[in-house]
Amino acid sequence: MSENTAADEIIICQDVCKWFGDFQALKNCSLRVQAQEVVVIIGPSGSGKSTFIRCINRLEEHQAGDIIVDGIPLTRDVRNIEQIRSETGMVFQQFNLFPHLTVLENITLAPIQVRKMKKDEAMETAMGLLNRVGIPEQADKYPGQLSGGQQQRVAIARSLAMSPKIMLFDEPTSALDPEMIKEVLDVMQELAETGMTMLVVTHEMGFAREVADRIVFMDGGEIMEVGTPEHFFTNAQHERTKLFLSQIL
Amino acid sequence: MQEIHASQVRPPFYRDERVLGIFSQLLVVIIVVGLGLFFYNNMITGLREKHNIAITFSFLTQTAGFDIGESLIEYSRERTYLRAFVVGLLNTFQVAVLGIIFATALGIFVGVMRLSTNFLVSKIAAVYIDIFRNIPLLVLLIFWAQGVFLKLPRVADAIVLGDAVYLSNRGVAIPWGIPTESWSTYLIILGAGIVVGAGLAYFLREQGKRTGRMPLVTLWFIVTVAAVGLIGWIVLPQPMTLDVPILEGFNTQGGKILSQQFMALLSGLIIYTAAFIAEVVRAGIQSVSKGQREAATALGLTAAQTLRLIIFPQALRVIIPPLTSQYLNLTKNSSLAIAIGYPDLFAVAGNTILNQTGREIEMFTMIMGTYLSLSLLTSLLMNIYNRRIRLVER
Numbered sequence: 001m002s003e004n005t006a007a008d009e010i011i012i013c014q015d016v017c018k019w020f021g022d023f024q025a026l027k028n029c030s031l032r033v034q035a036q037e038v039v040v041i042i043g044p045s046g047s048g049k050s051t052f053i054r055c056i057n058r059l060e061e062h063q064a065g066d067i068i069v070d071g072i073p074l075t076r077d078v079r080n081i082e083q084i085r086s087e088t089g090m091v092f093q094q095f096n097l098f099p100h101l102t103v104l105e106n107i108t109l110a111p112i113q114v115r116k117m118k119k120d121e122a123m124e125t126a127m128g129l130l131n132r133v134g135i136p137e138q139a140d141k142y143p144g145q146l147s148g149g150q151q152q153r154v155a156i157a158r159s160l161a162m163s164p165k166i167m168l169f170d171e172p173t174s175a176l177d178p179e180m181i182k183e184v185l186d187v188m189q190e191l192a193e194t195g196m197t198m199l200v201v202t203h204e205m206g207f208a209r210e211v212a213d214r215i216v217f218m219d220g221g222e223i224m225e226v227g228t229p230e231h232f233f234t235n236a237q238h239e240r241t242k243l244f245l246s247q248i249l
Numbered sequence: 250m251q252e253i254h255a256s257q258v259r260p261p262f263y264r265d266e267r268v269l270g271i272f273s274q275l276l277v278v279i280i281v282v283g284l285g286l287f288f289y290n291n292m293i294t295g296l297r298e299k300h301n302i303a304i305t306f307s308f309l310t311q312t313a314g315f316d317i318g319e320s321l322i323e324y325s326r327e328r329t330y331l332r333a334f335v336v337g338l339l340n341t342f343q344v345a346v347l348g349i350i351f352a353t354a355l356g357i358f359v360g361v362m363r364l365s366t367n368f369l370v371s372k373i374a375a376v377y378i379d380i381f382r383n384i385p386l387l388v389l390l391i392f393w394a395q396g397v398f399l400k401l402p403r404v405a406d407a408i409v410l411g412d413a414v415y416l417s418n419r420g421v422a423i424p425w426g427i428p429t430e431s432w433s434t435y436l437i438i439l440g441a442g443i444v445v446g447a448g449l450a451y452f453l454r455e456q457g458k459r460t461g462r463m464p465l466v467t468l469w470f471i472v473t474v475a476a477v478g479l480i481g482w483i484v485l486p487q488p489m490t491l492d493v494p495i496l497e498g499f500n501t502q503g504g505k506i507l508s509q510q511f512m513a514l515l516s517g518l519i520i521y522t523a524a525f526i527a528e529v530v531r532a533g534i535q536s537v538s539k540g541q542r543e544a545a546t547a548l549g550l551t552a553a554q555t556l557r558l559i560i561f562p563q564a565l566r567v568i569i570p571p572l573t574s575q576y577l578n579l580t581k582n583s584s585l586a587i588a589i590g591y592p593d594l595f596a597v598a599g600n601t602i603l604n605q606t607g608r609e610i611e612m613f614t615m616i617m618g619t620y621l622s623l624s625l626l627t628s629l630l631m632n633i634y635n636r637r638i639r640l641v642e643r
Contacts, residue, residue: 059543085549096544099640100562110548112460113558119460144640155544162548 010035010166010197011056016065018051018221025051026062027221035165036195040208043218044244049201052218053168056199057088070165086114089159093171095151097143097158103130104139107158115162122161129157133187149180153187160191167191169200205249209233217241292610308606309334315601317592319508330602337597338619344511344593345580345623348518352579353572355519356526363531374527381524387585389521394513394589401509404500413493415501421512422494425505435481435488442477446470510591514583522579529575533568534560565638573631577624584620594619 011033018026025048033039041049054060056067058074058081067074069084097106107126111117117125130136133153135146143151152172159167169188173181185207192198192211202208208215209229217225217238225238233249236242262268296302309331316326320336321343362374381389399418402408407417415422450470457464482488494504537560545555586593587600595616603612 057547059547082549085547088547090544090547092540092544094538094540096538096540098541098544098559098563100638109558110550113554114549142640158548 008035009033010070011199012066012068013052013056014066016052016055016062016067018048018055018060018062025221026055028065029218029221029223030065031216031223031226033197033199034213035197037213038192038198038200038211039214039216040212041199041201041216041218042203042205042208042244042248043224047218048221049218050170051221053090053170053199053201056166056168057085057090059090086162087164088166088168089162089164090168090170091152091155091159091172093174095143095148095155095175097151097155099143102140102142103135103146103154106143106154107161110158111161125161126157129160130154132160132190133157134183147180148176149183152176152180152184156184156187156191166197166199169198169202171201171203173202173204203248205233217244219244296610304610306611308608308611311606313602313605315605317597318590319511319592330606333602334594334598334615337592337594340592340597341580341583341586341594342623344514344518344583344586344591348515348522348579348583349576351515351519352522352526352575355523356575357530359523359527360530360534363527364534378524378527381520382528384521386517386521386582387588390513390517390585390589393517394510397516398509398513404496407496407501409496413504415494415496415504417501418509419500420506420508420510422501422504422506424491424493425503426489427492428489429487431485431488435485438481438485439474439478442474442481445477446473449473508591510586510589513589514586514591514593518579518583521582522575525575525578526572529568529571530564532571533564536567537563562638563640566635566640569631569635569638573628573635576627576631580623580627581620 009032011031013029013031016026016029017024029048029052031039041052043049051060055062056069056074062074070087072080072083072087074080074084097103098109101109104123104126107129108117108119108122111122111125112119127136127139130139133156135150135153138146138150138154143154146154156172172188173184176184181204185204188198188200188207189211200207200212212229214226215229215232216223217232217236217240219240225232225236225241227236232241233245236245259265293304296304310329312326313328313330313333314326315333317324317333317336319340321339322332322336324332324336359374359377362370363378365371365374398420401416401418404415404417404419407415407422409415413424447470450466453464453466453469457466492503492505494501494506496502541559541563542555545559550558583593584595584599587596590596598612598616603609606612
């Protein structure tokens with residue numbers, strides 16, 4: 001596959017369309033993401049940002065257009081879907097940790113069940129990841145015993161445990177108290193610096209300006225404008241982009 | 250500097266939160282105990298002065314003098330009322346236990362079907378639930394008794410399944426084992442098999458904890474016990490002979506006959522209660538937030554793994570309390586047996602014994618006490634289980 005496309009284009013979306021009933025949530029969205037690139041998607045609520053990244057690991061099914069992830073076309077073929085899911089990690093707004101499992105069990109579950117990793121090995125990896133996100137002392141607690149920021153960092157560790165090539169972040173800080181946002185953004189920034197390919201839906205403009213390689217502005221299910229942070233914050237072309245930025249900044 | 254001593258100021262007792270709390274509780278206790286004593290006294294005095302009756306349970310040792318259609322223990326009309334009471338209790342217990350097991354299995358099955366994305370499967374489950382949940386149980390029971398089991402052909406024309414099971418208007422005759430002399434030896438071998446199986450299960454569980462991939466412990470336990478049981482069966486000279494019912498003249502001989510009353514009661518209870526359990530199961534599964542399924546899916550878990558490892562464990566804590574209520578309902582509803590002639594606890598004690606002895610107060614105390622004990626026991630077991638699966642929170 002990879003011969004046909006530029007070698008380092010890891011996500012290719014071409015004219016992706018998605019309807020919920022009569023409502024068209026995505027209108028011909030096209031985007032190419034390079035490996036190791038950090039792309040931040042911004043836009044007003046209801047503009048299709050979340051739907052767009054949820055299509056990439058098939059939590060939502062797109063009805064028209066093409067999505068190719070790391071050379072694997074996303075079709076109804078369950079083998080392809082499985083492969084793509086195993087290469088992409090996802091972090092949710094509501095964390096979605098498994099409340100009946102400890103932090104360590106949350107992180108080791110998928111490596112053990114899906115990757116068939118040995119438990120010792122999985123636990124070692126998990127502890128390494130917990131160290132990386134800065135909360136190794138919480139390993140044996142249950143999610144309900146952690147703060148929101150800690151839960152979200154566990155969720156990031158849980159995704160990383162599957163060693164994904166791509167990380168999708170769906171408004172990872174929107175459900176957090178202000179003082180916890182930074183600890184999660186710091187982890188994400190560090191992750192970006194290690195060269196992870198990241199697609200981040202967020203309202204954190206500071207993060208977008210500092211970490212993003214490119215920013216995508218979506219409105220009404222369409223990708224309106226794509227550009228570098230510098231371009232966006234100083235020289236946005238589109239009227240709606242300007243309006244949105246003036247409201248949010 | 251100003252002295253602060255707010256904590257030392259005591260309010261007058263009639264405004265003191267703590268005093269008021271204790272006082273109101275005391276008041277309730279006094280009222281309840283007082284009322285209880287009043288009614289008890291009233292009853293005892295009334296019985297003694299108006300009817301010259303004292304409360305006694307001595308009649309229980311008298312000869313019952315009536316027959317009971319079916320019994321799990323040896324019984325005849327020469328035995329005592331107490332024995333008759335126990336026969337009824339065991340019959341109730343038998344129906345309740347079998348009913349709970351089968352209703353749970355059927356209920357979970359229908360509940361999961363109801364949530365299927367397959368239109369037909371889901372609709373079949375919905376129709377099942379809507380029909381059986383909305384017909385009174387008494388009507389259902391009488392329908393099963395009069396409309397199904399009594400309408401089966403006479404014994405001579407019985408419907409025969411595989412030359413072993415006879416369906417007739419007397420009930421269902423099934424093959425049944427008859428122990429021989431080596432039976433007790435066999436039980437010992439089987440016991441040893443269970444011990445070995447439990448040991449293996451323990452080992453596997455420990456290993457599962459180490460590797461993190463839990464093997465199918467229960468399955469291995471069953472396989473081990475079955476293997477030992479099979480070896481014992483082959484080695485010993487026939488520990489049990491299988492008694493297959495055969496048709497002789499106008500009746501079946503041998504095997505075990507499940508009476509049509511028993512079958513009607515059991516079927517009715519299972520089908521009725523399973524409809525409720527199905528809804529309980531559905532509600533439990535749906536109570537698990539969509540995000541849980543999405544997170545599991547995004548991690549690459551299969552649908553079956555997600556259901557087993559993520560959804561079901563969380564659904565259980567929502568399912569267990571209402572499921573307990575359904576178990577209690579099933580047990581108590583089994584007292585409708587009286588309507589179709591099955592000799593359960595209430596039919597034997599609340600009808601026959603009571604009519605013969607006239608001991609209303611004693612009999613009803615015993616009956617209510619027994620149902621209450623059965624229910625409390627069920628609740629206790631279910632509560633212990635519920636506590637084990639509770640979520641840990643802050």
